[in-house]
Amino acid sequence: MLQIEKKKCFVELGKFLNQFSLEENSKNETVLHNDLFFDSFVDLIHLSQSHNGWFTPEQVYHSVQSWAKALQEENLNQWLSNYDFSKVQPKTVGLILAGNIPLVGFHDFLSVLISGHKVLVKTSSNDQHLIKFLAQYLIAVNSEIENFITFTDGKLENFDAVIATGSNNTARYFEFYFKDKPSIIRKNRNSVAVLTGEERREDLVQLGEDIFRYFGLGCRNVSKLFVPKDYDFQPFFQAIYEYKDVIFYEKYSNNYDYNKAVFLMSNFKLLDNEFLTLKEDTSYASPISSVFYEFYENIEDLRKQLENDAEQIQCVVSKNAIPKSIPFGKTQQPELWDYADNVDTLEFLLQI
Known part of the structure; x- marks a missing residue:
């Protein structure tokens, strides 16, 4: 599956997500597969708080809107233009995701797929449903992408590299357990x-x-x-x-x-x-x-x-007091190229 085809899937996902906001869920008839997914996603947003008490509709809608803006074609093009993906040999990358805020692991999920690799995902028990729903939408847009996505509830097995996010305590376990694999291990910040x-x-x-x-x-x-x-x-x-x-x-x-x-x-x-x-x-x-x-x-x-x-x-x-600081009000609106812990995820994925 070509990168341009995967990028198109994520652009369509962005259009789908752009229909949902706290003020109004407004169905756009030009969006693909609304008959299958629109009402179900509204239900999932409002059920999220029963899965995780911190995931109120307001907070989930904010995350959804942030991703709707991020997944516009011009943003994806700007992000990807700095990398050469021509020599990527597809590998399986394990993801151990956090669950502290809605869809917090989606950037890693996107990065692995868009770089040409397969993703093996272990979700957090605190955020199991949203990312799986979005994966199903991607598969509906192009069924080939299903060959690149696997979710697991058990121990990660049969992977070539890993990106794991957790506390400082779990990071020590991750560093030991994954010491023989290329890895990004994220700690508390x-x-x-x-x-x-x-x-x-x-x-x-x-x-x-x-x-x-x-x-x-x-x-x-x-x-x-x-x-x-x-x-x-x-x-x-x-x-x-x-x-x-x-x-x-x-x-x-x-x-x-x-x-x-x-x-x-x-x-x-x-x-x-x-x-x-x-x-x-x-x-x-x-x-x-x-x-x-x-x-x-x-x-x-x-x-x-x-x-x-x-x-x-x-x-x-x-307000410009510290070089390269972020403006007030923008911390939870990162661009695709604003990497967690300042570790370039795509560069890592190109080298494995």
């Missing part, structure tokens, strides 16, 4: 925002998107703020008040109550607005419903610190 005090209200509102999207469960969610000495947090709290309704979601609310109680019993000083706590802490990984912060005195020293800690950081968000 967190994202940070660097504030200068000169941000506008709209910047801080967008920062709220980076914090609260997917309830803060993704590695691209901001879990740590770096702020200048004597920073006034009042404008920040005023801006993120727009996200106050997050506290009405029970799982988030339970985490807020629990983590706040733990902090207070430990006599930690907190800043609190009744749906998010801020705690001064040098760690990058904050619990759900909390963001850590740390003061800095010199922006150049902070840049060096972030460079030294690069292996712990997924994204840096700022």
